[in-house]
Amino acid sequence: MMRSHKPWHPPLEIHWRVHWYGDRFVERVMAESSIGEHGLRQASPAATLSILLLCYARDGFAGLRLAIDIAALADRMSDVPDGSEILAFADDDREIRPALVAALAVARNVVGLDLGQSIPPLTSREDRATRLANWRLAGDADQVRATTRLVDALLAPARSNRRFVSSRLRPFHSPKRNVIYVGKTLLRWLPALVSVAWGRTAYALPHCRLTSRVDAIDRLRSADLGSFSADPNLVSVVIAVQDDAAGLAATLDALRAQTMPRDRMEVIVVDDGSRDGSAPCAAEREPWIRLLRLPTSQGSYAARNEGLRHARGAVIAITDADCRPHPDWLVRGAARLRESPRTIVAGHLSMPLGPTPRIAAMVDVVHHLDQERYVGKGVAVTANLFAPCAAFEEVGGFNTALRSGGDFEWCRRARTCGWSLVFHPDVRTVHPPRHSARALIAKSKRVAVGGRRQVHQGLVPSGRRPYLSPRAVVPPHRSRGLDRVRANGADPGYLRWLAVGIGQVALVQAPQAIFALRADIGALRARHQARRAARRH
Amino acid sequence: MPRVEGSPVAPAAEMVLLLAGTERRRSEAAARISALAAIISTSDVADEMDRHRSRLVLGTRARALGITSSSFDKDLAKFLGWAERRSMLFESLTRTLVGHLEDRGVPALPLKGSQLAASAHGNAAMRISGDIDLLIGREHIPTAMHLLREVGY
Numbered sequence A: 001m002m003r004s005h006k007p008w009h010p011p012l013e014i015h016w017r018v019h020w021y022g023d024r025f026v027e028r029v030m031a032e033s034s035i036g037e038h039g040l041r042q043a044s045p046a047a048t049l050s051i052l053l054l055c056y057a058r059d060g061f062a063g064l065r066l067a068i069d070i071a072a073l074a075d076r077m078s079d080v081p082d083g084s085e086i087l088a089f090a091d092d093d094r095e096i097r098p099a100l101v102a103a104l105a106v107a108r109n110v111v112g113l114d115l116g117q118s119i120p121p122l123t124s125r126e127d128r129a130t131r132l133a134n135w136r137l138a139g140d141a142d143q144v145r146a147t148t149r150l151v152d153a154l155l156a157p158a159r160s161n162r163r164f165v166s167s168r169l170r171p172f173h174s175p176k177r178n179v180i181y182v183g184k185t186l187l188r189w190l191p192a193l194v195s196v197a198w199g200r201t202a203y204a205l206p207h208c209r210l211t212s213r214v215d216a217i218d219r220l221r222s223a224d225l226g227s228f229s230a231d232p233n234l235v236s237v238v239i240a241v242q243d244d245a246a247g248l249a250a251t252l253d254a255l256r257a258q259t260m261p262r263d264r265m266e267v268i269v270v271d272d273g274s275r276d277g278s279a280p281c282a283a284e285r286e287p288w289i290r291l292l293r294l295p296t297s298q299g300s301y302a303a304r305n306e307g308l309r310h311a312r313g314a315v316i317a318i319t320d321a322d323c324r325p326h327p328d329w330l331v332r333g334a335a336r337l338r339e340s341p342r343t344i345v346a347g348h349l350s351m352p353l354g355p356t357p358r359i360a361a362m363v364d365v366v367h368h369l370d371q372e373r374y375v376g377k378g379v380a381v382t383a384n385l386f387a388p389c390a391a392f393e394e395v396g397g398f399n400t401a402l403r404s405g406g407d408f409e410w411c412r413r414a415r416t417c418g419w420s421l422v423f424h425p426d427v428r429t430v431h432p433p434r435h436s437a438r439a440l441i442a443k444s445k446r447v448a449v450g451g452r453r454q455v456h457q458g459l460v461p462s463g464r465r466p467y468l469s470p471r472a473v474v475p476p477h478r479s480r481g482l483d484r485v486r487a488n489g490a491d492p493g494y495l496r497w498l499a500v501g502i503g504q505v506a507l508v509q510a511p512q513a514i515f516a517l518r519a520d521i522g523a524l525r526a527r528h529q530a531r532r533a534a535r536r537h
Numbered sequence B: 001m002p003r004v005e006g007s008p009v010a011p012a013a014e015m016v017l018l019l020a021g022t023e024r025r026r027s028e029a030a031a032r033i034s035a036l037a038a039i040i041s042t043s044d045v046a047d048e049m050d051r052h053r054s055r056l057v058l059g060t061r062a063r064a065l066g067i068t069s070s071s072f073d074k075d076l077a078k079f080l081g082w083a084e085r086r087s088m089l090f091e092s093l094t095r096t097l098v099g100h101l102e103d104r105g106v107p108a109l110p111l112k113g114s115q116l117a118a119s120a121h122g123n124a125a126m127r128i129s130g131d132i133d134l135l136i137g138r139e140h141i142p143t144a145m146h147l148l149r150e151v152g153y
Helices: A023-031 A045-058 A065-076 A083-088 A096-111 A124-138 A141-147 A151-155 A161-167 A175-188 A190-198 A205-221 A245-256 A278-284 A300-310 A329-339 A359-367 A371-376 A389-395 A406-416 A437-456 A482-487 A494-536 B011-020 B023-028 B030-039 B042-051 B055-064 B070-103 B113-121 B138-150
Strands: A231-241 A265-272 A289-294 A313-320 A343-350 A384-388 A420-430 B109-111 B133-135
Touching: A023 A045, A023 B133, A045 A065, A045 A083, A045 A096, A045 B113, A065 A096, A065 B011, A065 B055, A065 B113, A083 A096, A096 A124, A096 B011, A231 A245, A231 A300, A231 A329, A245 A265, A245 A313, A265 A300, A289 A300, A313 A329, A313 A389, A329 A343, A329 A384, A329 A420, A343 A371, A359 A437, A359 A482, A359 A494, A371 A420, A384 A389, A384 A420, A389 A406, A406 A420, A406 A437, A437 A494, B011 B023, B011 B030, B011 B042, B011 B055, B023 B030, B042 B055, B042 B070, B055 B070, B070 B113, B070 B133, B070 B138, B109 B113
Parallel strands: A231 A265, A231 A313, A265 A289, A343 A420
Antiparallel strands: A313 A384, A343 A384, B109 B133
């Protein structure tokens, strides 16, 4: 059978970018273009760079590709245009100029493009766009999702979004494709439409969320931990304890057995207002341990911050009062930390179960303290964490307003400040699992409330609402966590594993959903009351 | 050490960022690139390069620094061959389209594409394009659309 062959053409799309480039911009680019040696029209070097920078801004600084081209082009130019020559193409256009300024700043930051000192300082909106670019490059999807479906809107002046949105509606020959495209575009640009309808107030909505997070991070970073007098040969171990004499004794025993020489380590135990008085007693007996006392219980994160204020080592190791570090824990952790700069090391946590563990213990192993999984998500727990003191100086201490999740929050903050978090399985600590249902439910409550509080404080742009998730009532996949349980020494039969599945719902998932809902309702109520009070005032 | 300010960048991403920089930044970061190369697998870096659709440019730079594996170099050479054939096709299409437009008095300026690759990277194949971008004045849009329909679009 004969087949007719149509010549192949790349797909045709007409982009109505006259708005983006601007008529005067196009005229000027065309006027300065000339026919090159290949017979094709080519723009002047400054025009080429300004077009590429505009494209980079238009794409929301979404990838490196254009930045690479811009840098390579600038490298090969014998006479690199100055920043002012690039900005001259903007001709004070209300959209093109901020886009070019932001693109120049991002390109300078990302690929080191240096076009002189004539680039004006960034306005707050342009600055937000550059932050967005960094987050995008870092693959911080949460941050990007929450803040900027609208990088263009960040760059565009207020109240000009109507033109901007309409410029994005592209005509197709097929009516069906037109309808689909317009529908998808409307959905994508819904916030921009809202901003058109509501004017400046609503336009600021996405900014508010971003600003609140940046402000919250800056506030926490500025929390004073004092100045570190770092001794490069010393490792400071910080342990917070409250009413857990037995656990602390086990930890101190393990620290006593460390292979690291005693003169190269210091142990700081911070008693978070223990009521039974036994925990301080356990620590006081040892002269090589420094004991600090908080007069009242202020939470484990406040206690750790107190320990950090008194730490003298260049390396800070944090563990919990009931953990039993492996004898080479300090040596390996400190060595790993020194391997690469600006790194935080999270070590492995095992939770030995024994041959016939209780259901609650297995649920605990399945759900909690899986450091490797946590690091994969960019967070870690403080039960086994090494960081240079410079990290705490730069990032600040733990968030004392949180009762749980403060370690995750600190890790996220550190990563935002440019620190890498690395998992090392050979930096080992043993953490005993919780054996009672009551302890697990209390843990679920702390986790749920801590997580929601981070959202309320603006530290996490969008949190998972456990009460809206089917996970609250549906048991997880039956194989999830089984490997970890087996790795910790137990091999449950079918019925016991079934009970673990039910236990996960009853002891972890459902309580987390309930407590998260309660925390959200409490926050809404508090906000409502504050508003009413402000109105009355 | 050049880093993206405020970004939690993974090692492979950092390597790609450093390779992406200007010549000056790359020379400043040569030691860091070598240190990263010692701890990251080539496949991770290749994946990261692919994420930014820049394996040809960055892979060539990495190869010049001698930090790539032989299998990576082999793949890169194969990829470059394919890209050269593709860029020739796109270049000829661009030339034809611009020729048609200029004949009708429509000045058209090719944006990005193989022209940019040739002037920025010294090889038209270094940049994989999926389309042809032409900049034309607003007043010429109806004429250009009419012409493009005539030639089969």
